[in-house]
Amino acid sequence: MSQFFYVHPDNPQARLISQAVAILRDGGVIIYPTDSGYALGCHIGDKNALERICKIRKLDKDHNFTLLCRDLSELSLYARVENQAYRALKNNTPGPFTFIFKGTKEVPRRLMNPKRKTIGIRVPDNTIALAILEALGEPMMSTSLILPGNEGAEFDPEAIRDQLENQVELIINGGYLGEQVTTVVDYSEGDAVIIRQGAGDASSFA
Numbered sequence: 001m002s003q004f005f006y007v008h009p010d011n012p013q014a015r016l017i018s019q020a021v022a023i024l025r026d027g028g029v030i031i032y033p034t035d036s037g038y039a040l041g042c043h044i045g046d047k048n049a050l051e052r053i054c055k056i057r058k059l060d061k062d063h064n065f066t067l068l069c070r071d072l073s074e075l076s077l078y079a080r081v082e083n084q085a086y087r088a089l090k091n092n093t094p095g096p097f098t099f100i101f102k103g104t105k106e107v108p109r110r111l112m113n114p115k116r117k118t119i120g121i122r123v124p125d126n127t128i129a130l131a132i133l134e135a136l137g138e139p140m141m142s143t144s145l146i147l148p149g150n151e152g153a154e155f156d157p158e159a160i161r162d163q164l165e166n167q168v169e170l171i172i173n174g175g176y177l178g179e180q181v182t183t184v185v186d187y188s189e190g191d192a193v194i195i196r197q198g199a200g201d202a203s204s205f206a
Contacts, residue, residue, distance in 0.1 A: 002170055003169065005020065005173065009174050028042070031164065034124045034144075035129075037177050053141075062113060064184075065143055066098050070139075085101070096125065096183060097122065100185070100186040100195070120184070122142070147163070157175070182196075183201075192205040
């Protein structure tokens with residue numbers, strides 16, 4: 001059975017954030033709030049935790065996983081970003097966007113799309129998520145908590161607990177959220193291509 005933390009959405013309790021990070025480093029899978037619904041997260045280097053996330057969401061190997069970053073300073077280590085794309089990211093982060101780039105050698109191969117060698121990059125506008133990333137000190141592997149058969153991300157932490165408390169180590173209750181997913185913008189081939197319209201306004205990329 002998973003732990004269930006009530007974390008203040010504006011002033012996250014440092015003790016609970018530290019415990020969440022310890023769970024991640026110990027190979028755990030967590031469910032946490034973002035600016036576009038709840039998401040699943042694990043340590044970037046943990047193969048078993050990633051496989052468990054794939055099982056929960058019934059994902060295939062072609063899924064574009066995302067690295068959740070605390071700010072853009074971590075970007076160049078994991079993604080190949082041209083100047084035009086960097087300016088667009090700077091203007092739209094933090095926010096409900098996922099940007100797809102060609103990955104660098106620092107990205108574990110199992111996280112990249114096997115055919116396109118791409119990786120998603122995201123800086124969330126959520127105080128709890130950013131506190132976790134700050135305490136972790138590196139990006140977190142992440143994917144929206146969209147359960148099989150659904151289109152929107154899960155938004156009710158109590159309902160999530162009812163469904164998934166035996167499949168993850170930690171559920172963070174950060175309040176009720178919007179269920180819209182992120183807007184996905186693909187820069188992997190140079191120009192911006194809108195892959196999915198979600199919570200973020202994509203008009204600036206047109």
